[in-house]
Amino acid sequence: MQQTEQKSHLFETYKRWELTFSHAEGSTVTDKEGREYTDLMAGISVVNLGHGDPDVIKHVEKQLHAGWHGSNFFQYEQQERTAELLTKLTGLDLVFFANSGTEANEAAIKCARKYTGRTKIQSFVQSFHGRTYGSMAATGQDAIHQGFGRMLEDFEYLPYNEVNALEKAVDENTAAIMLEPVQGEGGVIPGDPAFIQKAAALAKQHGALLIVDEVQTGLGRTGTMFAYEQAGVEPDIVTTAKALGNGFPVGAMIGKGYLQEAFGPGAHGSTFGGNPLAMAAVEGTLQKLMSINAPKMAAEKGRFFTNLLEEKIAxxxxxxxxxxxxxxxxxxxxxxxxxxxxxxxxxGFLLIAAGPNTLRLLPPLTISYDDLEKAAAALTEVLEK
Incomplete structure (x- = not known):
C-alpha cells in the first residue's frame, strides 16, 4: 500500500475547519487563539440549553462521584425517572436508551421489523437517519451509501411531501414508514402536516408502524417539544438524541406499550446505553427545558429571527x-x-450547511435577541457581497 505523509493520528472522516476548540459557554465558543464566535449551530442542534448549562452540570457532577457504570444487569432509578419524563412528553409508554441518534434509529428499525414480522420500510429521498448499516440503509441519499457495498435490503426511498407516491408504495408488506418531520441534513425541508397525517393514516390502515426521527428536531427546537406535534399525529415510535443530554452522548427510542412483545429480554441491548452519567445529563436537561418553557422560547425567537432575515436578506x-x-x-x-x-x-459566527446550497441556522434556544440581531446583520453583509 502507498504510504502518505501523516499529519494526524485521526482518520480524516471529517472536513474540519481551521479552528481548534478551547472552551464554550452559553452561545459563545472560544478557539485556542482566544477568538470568540457566536454559536448559530449549537453543536448541530445539540446544546439547546447553550454550552455548559450549570443545572445540567450539577446533575452530572453529582453522579460523577456516585458511579459511572454498573451495566444494565442493575436497575437504575435514574433510568426510570428519565424514561417517565420522556413518556409524559411524548404520550408514549416505553423507552430504550442508546448512545446516539443512529443507535436509536437502529433500535427502531429492529423493533418495527420484529413486531410486524415484515421487512419493508419506506423512508424518503434526502432523508438522514445515521451512518451505521441499518440507519444508513434508511437514509435516502446515494452519497451516504457509496463505497459500502450492498445496503440492508427492503428500504424504499420515496419523494418527500408527495402523498400520491406514498399511497402507491405502502401496502401489507410494509413494516414501517420512517420520516423526519423536518429534513435537517437534506436541506431544512419542513414536512407538510397533511403529508405526515397521511403517513400516519396509511401506517395504521396497513398494520405498519410510524417511526418519527426527532434526532435533530426534538426537544424544543422547532417550537414544540417534538416537531410531530405540529402535525397532530401519534407515532408508534419516536427517536431522539442530540439535545437529549445537552451535549452528553445519549439517544433514546420511545415507543408504544404494545411493542414490548417484540422488544423483550435479549431482543436488543447496549453496554453503555442508559448509563448513570448519561441519565443524569438527560434528567437535568429535560427538567431545565421544561422549567424555562424551551419550546415557547424557540417559537418566539424563531419568529423574530425569521422575520428579521426576511426583511434583510430575502x-x-x-x-x-x-x-x-x-x-x-x-x-x-x-x-x-x-x-x-x-x-x-x-x-465571528458559527453556522453549517445542509446539502450543497443551504445555510442551516440552529442556535441554542437560549441565545439572546441581541445576538440574533447581530447575526442577521452579519449575514446581510456577507450575502450582499
Missing part, C-alpha cells in the same frame, strides 16, 4: 428561500453555501 440575489420552524432555519442559496459558512466565521 430580496438579495443570492437568496432563494428562507424556511423552517422555530430555531431550525434554512436559507437556500442560488449557489454553494460553503464559502458563506467560512465568510461568517471570519465575522
Amino acid at each position: 430580496s438579495l440575489p443570492a437568496v432563494k428561500e428562507i424556511r423552517g420552524p422555530g430555531l431550525m432555519i434554512g436559507i437556500e442559496l442560488t449557489e454553494s453555501a460553503a464559502p458563506y459558512v467560512l465568510a461568517m466565521q471570519k465575522k
